Amino acid sequence: MEQRFSGKCALVTGAAQGIGRAVALRLAGEGADVVVADIDAEKAEPVCGQITAMGRSCRLVAVDLAVIDSIREMVEQSIEFLGRIDMFVNCAGIVHNTPLLQITQEDWDRVINVNQRAVAFCTRFVGRHMVDRVPDDVKAQGRSTVSYGKIVNFSSISGRRGRPLQIHYAASKAAVISLTQSAALAFAPYNINVNAVSPGPVRTRMWDVNVVEKGRIFGRDAEKEAEQFIELVPLKRAGTVDDMAAAVAFLCSSDADFITGQTLNVDGGFEMG
Numbered sequence: 001m002e003q004r005f006s007g008k009c010a011l012v013t014g015a016a017q018g019i020g021r022a023v024a025l026r027l028a029g030e031g032a033d034v035v036v037a038d039i040d041a042e043k044a045e046p047v048c049g050q051i052t053a054m055g056r057s058c059r060l061v062a063v064d065l066a067v068i069d070s071i072r073e074m075v076e077q078s079i080e081f082l083g084r085i086d087m088f089v090n091c092a093g094i095v096h097n098t099p100l101l102q103i104t105q106e107d108w109d110r111v112i113n114v115n116q117r118a119v120a121f122c123t124r125f126v127g128r129h130m131v132d133r134v135p136d137d138v139k140a141q142g143r144s145t146v147s148y149g150k151i152v153n154f155s156s157i158s159g160r161r162g163r164p165l166q167i168h169y170a171a172s173k174a175a176v177i178s179l180t181q182s183a184a185l186a187f188a189p190y191n192i193n194v195n196a197v198s199p200g201p202v203r204t205r206m207w208d209v210n211v212v213e214k215g216r217i218f219g220r221d222a223e224k225e226a227e228q229f230i231e232l233v234p235l236k237r238a239g240t241v242d243d244m245a246a247a248v249a250f251l252c253s254s255d256a257d258f259i260t261g262q263t264l265n266v267d268g269g270f271e272m273g
């Protein structure tokens with residue numbers, strides 16, 4: 001495998017499983033040292049073991065992204081371990097389906113806090129660290145030829161249009177698109193790129209939760225629900241976690257140095273806006 005991230009340091013949230021796990025392994029496979037951050041420390045432990053077995057440094061940081069102090073501690077611990085953060089990938093997320101007329105404040109807060117507020121505060125704390133690394137003379141010029149970091153967030157096809165069973169999830173993922181644009185503009189003077197990936201269906205635990213909840217609401221079989229959805233994808237398949245990790249690796253690489261503020265659809269052609 002190419003070693004595009006040799007000597008680089010990455011913090012990946014939601015890295016215990018699914019897309020985040022694939023991203024952490026991909027960045028490590030290309031040479032990065034990695035902090036694996038997740039609320040599920042038990043599941044994250046073997047991911048850390050795999051990365052260490054590749055000969056890379058890895059530390060597990062337990063974090064609850066719904067709590068702002070926990071985000072701050074995650075970033076502090078990551079900097080302490082890695083020395084610096086060159087790449088920050090925000091994969092953690094939760095999904096929940098409920099009819100619009102039945103949504104509660106608790107449903108709303110849970111999803112928004114993890115999927116939206118956490119992205120804002122991760123960007124704030126990681127961004128502070130990345131900007132602090134920029135020398136004063138470069139700051140004064142307001143432009144830099146050296147890259148001071150790459151940030152990649154996760155949106156969703158649900159953030160691209162209305163979802164009556166997911167008003168909180170869809171709103172949070174639309175907000176990620178906006179947060180990504182705002183952060184890209186805020187950090188552009190320091191040559192810090194901020195982009196997002198917008199996956200279509202990917203068979204992970206989140207996908208299972210999604211189809212089971214929808215199947216229950218409609219009184220339909222979950223697997224049929226999944227198959228019908230995948231039929232709507234022009235390339236006629238679900239995405240894989242490796243499809244997502246490849247897109248993240250591209251956005252973190254120097255090949256994407258002139259790309260910022262973008263949300264890249266990695267969805268088999270489901271959305272084309």
Ligand SMILES: NC(=O)c1ccc[n+]([C@@H]2O[C@H](COP(=O)([O-])OP(=O)(O)OC[C@H]3O[C@@H](n4cnc5c(N)ncnc54)[C@H](O)[C@@H]3O)[C@@H](O)[C@H]2O)c1
Pocket residue numbers: 013014015016017018019020037038039040063064065066090091092093094114154155156157198199200201202203204205206207
């Ligand atoms: N799987 C899909 O079909 C799909 C589609 C579109 C977008 N996405 C997005 O991709 C990202 C990754 O999804 P996935 O499919 O890998 O999900 P997943 O459920 O497999 O993994 C999500 C990870 O986030 C962690 N997490 C959840 N709440 C947390 C919290 N409060 N603090 C810290 N960690 C927490 C979980 O423990 C888990 O390890 C998410 O942002 C999701 O919204 C996924």
